[in-house]
Amino acid sequence: MEPQCTIVKDDVKSRPPANPIPANFHLSSGDAGSVTRREPLHELGKLLYQRFADEVAKQLSPTEVAAEPSMARIARVHSGEQPVNVNHVSGVCYQAHSVLANHQDGPKALYTMSVALGCACDFVVGARPATSAGRFKNLRSGAPATLRMESGDAIFFDGGSIPHAIPTIHKGTAPPLWHQALPKGFGGARVSVLFREPDGWDAKYMG
Structure with a gap:
């Protein structure tokens, strides 16, 4: 049986629309x-x-899995070698004009499942931060990729090592249910729900 859970509107915290x-x-x-x-x-x-x-087990070869630590991590979930350990669930609320600057989430591996709700956004991964702010020694960057995340989409990646940013939110693209579920006057255009394992807990597998 799948878990039954509800994130109620009072859980979602937003800033004033001008912020x-x-x-x-x-x-x-x-x-x-x-x-x-x-x-x-x-x-x-x-x-x-x-x-x-x-x-991942269906779509990627063992060589492809081994080349990316986050895929190797998730492969150990499939094999049962290292079960999932979600110890923190949080959210981020965006206004239609919000921008998430390019950054890493920390100095260690931080495996994150991010679920998108509301308006679509452009999610950029892999671009090296232009300044040292938000850049750590465990940085893994390369040719950046831009993914359009629609409401209900999810992405799994190492947010601690891989830089990521949201430069654009596509106003007016949220599904009807988004507007029905939230209180009148709510300024948020998008919410991401983040499921995370402890930062750095996978260190013994990182070499």
Whole structure:
């Protein structure tokens, strides 16, 4: 049976419409039994990781998997060697004119499943940050790729090592359900829900 969970509108925190900076908000965290943990959200994260792992096993060769640490990580989910350990679920709320600057999430591997809700956006991965701000020694960059993420799309990657940015949100592209679910006057155009494993916990596999 799939986990049943709901992110209610009161969970989503946004900034005033004139403020272009995305707003971060907490949804769930901690070990099982913690008062800050909403277990259905963690079960949903595990389900997403497992489904992605199954698709990777079908679509990529062993050589392709070995070439990318995040794919090697997810392959260990498929094999059962290293089960999923989602310990933090959070969100980011964007206005229609918000911009997420190119950055890394930290100095260690930080495997992240990001689920898009609301308006579509351009999600750029791999471009080397122009300045040292937000750039760490574990940086892995190369030819940048731009992905258009529609509402309901998900991406799995190492946000700690791979730079990523959102330069554009496509206003007016959210599905009807988005407008029905949110309160009147809500300024947000897009929300990303992030399911993360502990940063750096995969170090023994990183060489």
